[in-house]
Amino acid sequence: MRRTLAGPALMALASISAVLLICQGAALAEGRSQEFAQALTQEPPTTPLSIRPARAPERRAEPRVLEARAPEPRSASDEAAIKARMNQWTVGLAAGLPDGGFVRFASEMARTMDDGDNMRLIPMVTRGTTSNIADLLYLRGVDVAITYADAFDFYAKQAGLSNINDRIRYVLRFFISDVHIYAREEFKTLQDLKGQKVAVGTAGVAAAHTGPLIFRRLGIDIEPVAVGGPVALEKLHKGEIAAMVYVASKPGELFSGKKADPGFHFVPVPYTQQFSDFYYPTSIKPETYPGLVAPDTAVETIAVPSVLAVYNWKPGSDRADRVNRFVDTLFTNLARLQQPPFHPGWKDLNLEAQVPGWQRYPYVETVLERMKKEADIGLPPAATGSLTQQERFEAFLASQAKAPPSKAEKEELYRSFLEWSRKRQK
Template identity: 45%
Template structure:
């Protein structure tokens, strides 16, 4: 159900008159200028931290869909992927955002029915949970009461990690320092575990040298994770120095998705996002060419996002594509 953004802050806020002189009647409407035309088809995309993968993907999307005044996608640097949903709901000029699916959890109270306010365009990539521990830690319960690092605030690990541990029912002493520092503390025994939530493989575990016993802990996918997460595995060919050949480590993944506010179909902002979908989906092969992030090669336009409904023009595009594929030559 499309919702009018009437109750969500900046998405509906209208400029106030302040203390200036009162208007003396309707202003004359000038002819559409180049500025008007450009703004009519400009889409703001909240992308996250400058050093993160989401803003890099946002910048690549902007390169591929650019069509002058017909479509201009503007990536926006924010405080992090976990803040992008907040920007989408409340920040002027933000039409779309790259979020982790479980970011919706934080808004259940302050925005009742949050899932009806947000719709997804594309499931971009999974971010796998990596719980990397010292040799003396043999299972998740061993971490209770011990120091576990979740990277710096604003990262996926800093938001999703504590949420996942809460669902596991394990209370730990949380730290939020850069992983490079935490990994050294892990070697020295000052930290029991580090939690990464990012696309595999992770360089620190591929290139790093680790003594025997350092390992990933398995996390089994069950009903506690069905609302936002997906089952995943860490494979021996991805981490040959840490996982024996023929073995795998079960874990879960946090979907990273391109989403939009659920604008009403008659609104200009709905039409802007619909045009973005058409350009992006039609040009996805360009993003899969050399020179772009490798994640694009595994993109499945039809992949779903747990807990969210697909943006209607995106579904219509997929339906048209399916019909054309089935049509006789």
């Protein structure tokens, strides 16, 4: 049976509970006060005291960045001026196939001759040395080309351009390439190759033009095969062809360092009247290919020069002035091209060398005469390009019998010298 508390007892119990609650609240308040005081004197906690998500930090205002003002559009006259400036002294050079040796020569010329708006040479990868003549004749923007001397034969006789010698002239004779005809042992002479398969190289290479031309001039009908290089050599060893034509400056890369090759040999190419127009007589010697040519012997052959050609524009025209500027700049930098790291072939250049069957560009003779006069008075050749204009002027003064008596006179003479040089370059 449950007992119930009497009224006085209940009142006493309520009073005790109230007192306990008051004491507990006071103790709790005192504890929180102590925690608050302790928090003020301690480092901030590394973890938040509350599990409520913290307020995102207020985003500070980014400093204002002034937007770049858009360039004002150029006017039509400004565009025309830029176009004229960039094209005035820019020359296009037809070089050759991308894997051909002429491309390197053209690239080195472009690097060395670059003079900002005063001269810019742009080498062009083309369809080959023979087609470079067509580019020089007909392609817009081409004023200079590298080709072989016998390329004239095709255009003069087959294309019917009897006036090609007047339209195209040469500036320099580049390196000379030897004609190598490599055959199986049973073919001793060129006449033995009549009716045989002969590899003449792929379209665009020198052998593809010179090889058939040689046999045609000698009246020997062959069956040309359009392969060259290592592929032709492999076919030769397999017996698929009788011989191959290879045109390169000696020692040719294909045969350089090649060991003895029993059953194969170089076929002689005698220098006869049929080759007197564009070719030189030469020979393949054992020191060039020790493994392929017997000691104390030599194989007679012919060589064809490569040519730096220009279009023979009418004197006084803009295109003629551009070609003249090209010639000046090239000759000024020739000595630099003859130093490493440029192609060793530059060292073999002979400025006086003639090219059979070709006429020289008239302005080249003017430049050569000027170089001779400068050498006579003690100036370095124009081809050195190693001295500044001021240094050349000082050398000029040193060569005179009587120097200017005053600094003012010397400065006036130097201004006249610069003006004379500037007019000469135009």
